[in-house]
Amino acid sequence: MEYLVGVLVLVVGVLVSIALHEVGHMVPAKRFGVRVSHYMVGFGPTLWSRVRGETEYGLKAIPLGGFVRLVGMYPPAEAVGNPQPRGFFGRVAADAREVSAAEIRPGEDARAFYRLSAPKKLVVMLGGPFMNLLIALVLFTVLLSGIGVPTPSTTLESISQCVIPVSEDASRACTDDDTPAPAAAAGLQPGDRVVSFDGVAVDGWTELQAQIRASGGEEVQLVLERDGERVTTEITPIVAERALLDDEGAVVLDAEGEPRTTQVGFLGMTPANELVRQPITAAVPFVADATWRTFGVVATLPVHVGNLVESTFGTQPRDEQGLIGVVGLGRFAGEIADDDSRSLLEQVQYFLSFVAGLNIALFAFNLIPLLPLDGGHVVGALWEGARRQVARLRGLPRPGPFDTARLVPLAYGVFVLLAGMGLLLVYADLFKPITLG
Numbered sequence: 385m386e387y388l389v390g391v392l393v394l395v396v397g398v399l400v401s402i403a404l405h406e407v408g409h410m411v412p413a414k415r416f417g418v419r420v421s422h423y424m425v426g427f428g429p430t431l432w433s434r435v436r437g438e439t440e441y442g443l444k445a446i447p448l449g450g451f452v453r454l455v456g457m458y459p460p461a462e463a464v465g466n467p468q469p470r471g472f473f474g475r476v477a478a479d480a481r482e483v484s485a486a487e488i489r490p491g492e493d494a495r496a497f498y499r500l501s502a503p504k505k506l507v508v509m510l511g512g513p514f515m516n517l518l519i520a521l522v523l524f525t526v527l528l529s530g531i532g533v534p535t536p537s538t539t540l541e542s543i544s545q546c547v548i549p550v551s552e553d554a555s556r557a558c559t560d561d562d563t564p565a566p567a568a569a570a571g572l573q574p575g576d577r578v579v580s581f582d583g584v585a586v587d588g589w590t591e592l593q594a595q596i597r598a599s600g601g602e603e604v605q606l607v608l609e610r611d612g613e614r615v616t617t618e619i620t621p622i623v624a625e626r627a628l629l630d631d632e633g634a635v636v637l638d639a640e641g642e643p644r645t646t647q648v649g650f651l652g653m654t655p656a657n658e659l660v661r662q663p664i665t666a667a668v669p670f671v672a673d674a675t676w677r678t679f680g681v682v683a684t685l686p687v688h689v690g691n692l693v694e695s696t697f698g699t700q701p702r703d704e705q706g707l708i709g710v711v712g713l714g715r716f717a718g719e720i721a722d723d724d725s726r727s728l729l730e731q732v733q734y735f736l737s738f739v740a741g742l743n744i745a746l747f748a749f750n751l752i753p754l755l756p757l758d759g760g761h762v763v764g765a766l767w768e769g770a771r772r773q774v775a776r777l778r779g780l781p782r783p784g785p786f787d788t789a790r791l792v793p794l795a796y797g798v799f800v801l802l803a804g805m806g807l808l809l810v811y812a813d814l815f816k817p818i819t820l821g
Contacts, residue, residue, distance in 0.1 A: 390721025390735075391714045395447060397739035398710065399425055401519060402450040405746060408515030409758075410439075410452045413508045419495045421487065422453035448710065448806075454508070456496020458484040458789040463498065465784070473793040480789040498785045502769030509761040513750045516743040517675070523740035524674075525667040531733060532659030536589035538578040543567050544652030550625050550645055563622065565652025570606070570619040572653060577609040589655045593629075596621050600649030621649030671744065678748040681707075689805060696812040704818055709809030713738055715817055755788070755795035764788045 403425045410420050419438055424430075426444030433442030444450075461467065461481050469478040488496050500508070527533075546562035548554050578586050582604035586592045600623035608615045628636040628644040636644045681688060688707050695702045720726060720734045753759040768786035775783050 387718035387722040390717040390719070390731075393721070393735055394714055394717035394738060397735065398742065399447050401516060401739060401743050401746065402426075402447070404515050404519060405512040405750075406450045406452045408511035408513070409454070409508055412504075412511045413452070413454050413497070416500055416504050416508065417495050418497050418500065418508070419455040419489075419492060420452055421455055422451070424452075425450040427451075453487075454497040455487045455489075456484055456493070456498050458792075459498040459785040459787060460485040460488075463784055464787040464789075467787070476793045476796070477787075477789040480792040484789070498788075502765045502772065505765035505768075506762060509758045509765065512758055513747045516747040516750070517671070520674075520740045520743040520747070521667055521671050523736050523743070524671055525664065527733060527736050527740070528662040528666045528670060529664045530661070531729065532661040534657040535660040536655040537658040538586050538589055538592055539656045539658070540572060540574055540576045540578070540653050541656035542574055542654045543572050544654070547622065547624050547650060547652060550627060550643075563624075565650075566619055566622055567651040567653040570617050572606075572608070572617075572651075573610065574656075575610070576615075579607040579609050579614065581606055596651055597626070597629075597648035600624075600647070602649075619651065621651050623647050624650040626650060674741070674744050675748060678744050682748045682752060689808070692808060692812060696808070696816050702812065702816055702818050706818075707809060708818055709806065709813050711810050712813035712818055713742070715813065754798045755791045756799055760791065760795065760798075761788070764791070 406423060406425065410423055413420055421439060423439055423441045424433075424444055425442075426447045427449055428444050428446040431443050431445055433440050435441075458481050461478070464481075467474075467478075469475045484498075493499065497505070497508070544565040545568045546558035546565055548556065548558070548562065578592055580586055581592055581595045582599065584595065586595075600621050603618055603620045606617050606619045608617070624647070625645050626648050628646045630636055638644050691703060692707050694700065695706075717735065717738065720731050723731075726734075750757050751759040751762070753763040755761065755764075764786050768783075771783045771786070775781065
């Protein structure tokens with residue numbers, strides 16, 4: 385039951401994200417006078433709909449997208465010089481113009497989308513993706529500043545009984561041949577909070593870790609807080625081979641991506657994480673970095689799809705940092721909800737981060753400059769605006785609207801490719817899923 389609840393929560397998050405994306409298109413379109421005939425969440429058969437004013441609002445059976453129908457998306461034939469359809473692609477473009485023109489009611493040509501200025505078209509088409517970006521910013525603000533970031537603290541979560549070489553599995557059981565860990569030998573316990581190390585007050589785990597690593601072989605005084613009382617003990621960190629860390633406590637990797645090692649002081653204790661709230665402005669650079677990395681994935685999408693094909697139908701495991709579909713996210717959501725070892729707050733954090741990351745992906749993906757994605761309409765509006773500015777500077781007559789219907793055959797091709805990628809992701813998520821770490 386918990387697994388199913390997790391999946392349903394994610395589905396609701398996806399539907400809300402899609403619904404708000406379409407609101408981002410619909411609201412400015414209506415403000416600019418465009419008639420919006422339909423606002424639908426999902427595809428396929430209509431499950432529910434109501435007409436309010438001049439717009440039909442509804443929910444469809446397949447929750448994998450949505451749309452708003454802006455009347456007059458494509459200029460009619462007379463507005464673009466009555467081009468004669470030539471060949472299959474020409475007929476497809478002509479059909480698109482006719483269908484779009486048929487939606488325009490008598491006397492309402494001025495309310496057609498194609499009549500908008502280029503800047504207004506940009507506002508309408510970018511409204512959806514930027515709504516997704518705003519959702520991600522709000523959710524990450526809640527995560528970072530409202531809930532907090534799990535941060536290693538000076539409270540101890542566990543104590544190692546022995547020193548396990550860095551080249552071996554750290555989770556294995558201790559043997560008689562292993563060197564006892566100084567922390568266990570000194571009687572440290574889970575729940576102890578380190579107050580000072582060698583007479584220096586400790587403010588955070590990174591600082592404490594640096595002090596321990598720098599004092600190998602030296603006896604130092606350690607002050608702990610245990611059950612509300614101060615406990616003082618003498619302890620000597622042993623010198624052991626451990627991973628090399630940078631100034632921020634991150635593991636330094638060599639040219640082959642393996643951790644570099646060094647001889648440092650070692651006690652054998654693991655910190656407990658505590659939630660530390662970040663400044664209210666922390667979400668902005670976080671979202672900016674996540675968005676930039678997502679654009680990098682989108683820019684190399686063919687490479688990632690190729691890797692997905694190789695791993696799905698080959699023997700190598702899937703890339704944990706590679707593409708994942710809605711089915712895979714649903715699996716993650718179900719596993720998290722069904723995991724009793726995670727607190728309710730941790731589960732909420734996971735769900736919020738999933739939905740926030742999904743909205744960043746929707747923002748970047750929808751800006752691909754190809755129809756039927758929003759980025760294709762953005763490119764059309766930019767081209768139309770550039771033509772008009774050049775004509776104005778040269779003193780020429782104002783050009784008519786850009787004939788976006790000519791791009792409809794390309795849109796069909798892109799749709800087929802996207803559908804194929806979607807099916808591939810569903811297959812991969814079902815039969816060779818990424819395991820949640």
